[in-house]
Amino acid sequence: xxxxxxxxxxxxxxxxxxxxxxxxxxxxxxxxxxxxxxxxxxxxxxxxxxxxxxxxxxxxxxxxxxxxxxxxxxxxxxxxxxxxxxxxxxxxxxxxxxxxxxxxxxxxxxxxxxxxxxxxxxxxxxxxxxxxxxxxxxxxxxxxxxxxxxxxxxxxxxxxxxxxxxxxxxxxxxxxxxxxxxxxxxxxxxxxxxxxxxxxxxxxxxxxxxxxxxxxxxxxx
Numbered sequence: 001x002x003x004x005x006x007x008x009x010x011x012x013x014x015x016x017x018x019x020x021x022x023x024x025x026x027x028x029x030x031x032x033x034x035x036x037x038x039x040x041x042x043x044x045x046x047x048x049x050x051x052x053x054x055x056x057x058x059x060x061x062x063x064x065x066x067x068x069x070x071x072x073x074x075x076x077x078x079x080x081x082x083x084x085x086x087x088x089x090x091x092x093x094x095x096x097x098x099x100x101x102x103x104x105x106x107x108x109x110x111x112x113x114x115x116x117x118x119x120x121x122x123x124x125x126x127x128x129x130x131x132x133x134x135x136x137x138x139x140x141x142x143x144x145x146x147x148x149x150x151x152x153x154x155x156x157x158x159x160x161x162x163x164x165x166x167x168x169x170x171x172x173x174x175x176x177x178x179x180x181x182x183x184x185x186x187x188x189x190x191x192x193x194x195x196x197x198x199x200x201x202x203x204x205x206x207x208x209x210x211x212x213x214x215x216x217x218x219x220x221x
Contacts, residue, residue, distance in 0.1 A: 023133070027141030028070075029061050030112055031148045032081040036064040038108035039084040039101055046097045048090040056084050083158065095167050102163035109149035114211050116142040121217030139219060146211065150203045156190075157183030 037059060040051035051057050056064070069080035091097030116138045125131035155161040155172070157180040165172035179186065190196040212218045 023136050024140040024144060026137050027116075027144040029065075030141060031109055031144045032070070033059065033061045033064045034108050034112060035105040035148060035152070036081050036084050038104040039086070042104040043084070043086040043097075043101045046091045046100065048087050048097075050087045050090075051084055054085055056082075098163060099167040102160045102167070105160050106149040106152045109145040109152070110207070110211070113142045113145035113149065113208075114215055116145065117211055117215040117217040117219065120219065121215060142208075142211075142219065146204055146208050147200075150200060150207055154200075156186055159183075159187075 036056065040056040040058075043051050044057055058064075064081050066080055066082045069082075086101060088094040088098050120135055120138050120142070125135050152159050153161040153164070155165040155176070157176055162176045162180070162183070166176045167173075187196075190199070
């Protein structure tokens with residue numbers, strides 16, 4: 001068991017010190033890069049050559065990172081990676097394919113968070129020096145990946161949740177199309193109005209609790 005600060009799970013994303021920001025960079029890179037890689041990989045599995053042709057079927061962070069988005073994420077807790085281009089015309093079932101590709105990114109973040117918990121709980125890290133540093137990095141990796149999984153599944157364009165809703169509901173698709181030009185504006189308003197935290201906080205805490213229960217590792221957030 002690793003005891004975290006009792007400041008709340010969202011504070012660990014929005015209220016980090018400079019030291020914690022530096023320690024969190026590996027977790028941020030994993031969350032962003034493997035999220036986009038998962039989109040590219042699943043689309044490729046479904047027969048779409050577009051991600052590979054554009055060099056996105058890679059674990060190289062440089063092909064996935066938007067540097068402005070990364071800096072925004074580090075310092076303002078609101079940023080983005082380069083979206084993966086796909087062509088659903090290659091899919092045998094375009095509707096199912098789009099759903100699988102959309103879900104792949106958040107699902108990857110959930111798996112990374114679970115892997116981080118298992119690494120914290122079951123690897124005998126030394127309780128001094130580099131061992132403490134590694135556990136802190138893993139701890140923040142868990143938080144970031146849980147946050148990204150929940151954040152990206154919100155039904156707000158251009159987040160993955162909007163693609164999921166569009167594929168499972170015609171009414172949802174019409175709604176997402178209507179608000180798509182204002183998606184980023186809506187996200188900014190939600191974040192800076194404080195409403196974002198009220199919605200996201202309970203969802204993040206719920207997913208973290210589920211993953212802690214599955215792994216048997218409790219990090220005390």
